[in-house]
Amino acid sequence: MVYYTNGRKEERKICVLEHIVREYIFSAVPVSSKAVALRMRGRVSSATVRNVMAELEDEGFIEQPHTSAGRRPTYSGYRNYVDAVKNKISVEKREAVRLYADYERRVTTIKDVIDKTSYIISRELRNAGVVMWPSIEDFCLKRMEFVKVSGQTVL
Numbered sequence: 001m002v003y004y005t006n007g008r009k010e011e012r013k014i015c016v017l018e019h020i021v022r023e024y025i026f027s028a029v030p031v032s033s034k035a036v037a038l039r040m041r042g043r044v045s046s047a048t049v050r051n052v053m054a055e056l057e058d059e060g061f062i063e064q065p066h067t068s069a070g071r072r073p074t075y076s077g078y079r080n081y082v083d084a085v086k087n088k089i090s091v092e093k094r095e096a097v098r099l100y101a102d103y104e105r106r107v108t109t110i111k112d113v114i115d116k117t118s119y120i121i122s123r124e125l126r127n128a129g130v131v132m133w134p135s136i137e138d139f140c141l142k143r144m145e146f147v148k149v150s151g152q153t154v155l
Contacts, residue, residue: 013055020036030072031070031072
């Protein structure tokens with residue numbers, strides 16, 4: 001996605017992609033143009049959203065599992081979303097120093113990193129963190145999935 005232009009069209013594409021990613025993470029169901037238009041509170045019509053979705057699909061940021069389904073983000077869509085959102089997030093310096101210090105203490109193995117990361121995510125989000133340890137022969141991160149559990153999203 002092009003970020004160097006400040007045109008309304010690019011801003012709209014970014015906004016639609018953000019709504020699709022958020023809704024898909026929350027529901028784990030492909031997102032319709034109507035749902036995005038409702039989330040945008042009437043600023044654009046469903047038809048406009050469908051046109052933007054077609055562009056995002058052509059650019060590889062979203063995909064449609066089958067003809068009558070809504071859209072879901074691709075890896076590139078998630079990556080683009082994270083890049084856009086991380087610029088909006090600000091962490092107070094005191095919090096950043098505390099998080100950095102958490103990793104400085106006793107993190108010497110990959111198991112320590114996974115354990116510590118799960119603990120920090122749980123603490124910071126005030127939610128449960130679940131870690132599934134792979135077998136030694138499959139020791140690599142292949143993907144992350146968001147799973148809906150009792151109205152909460154768990155990573």
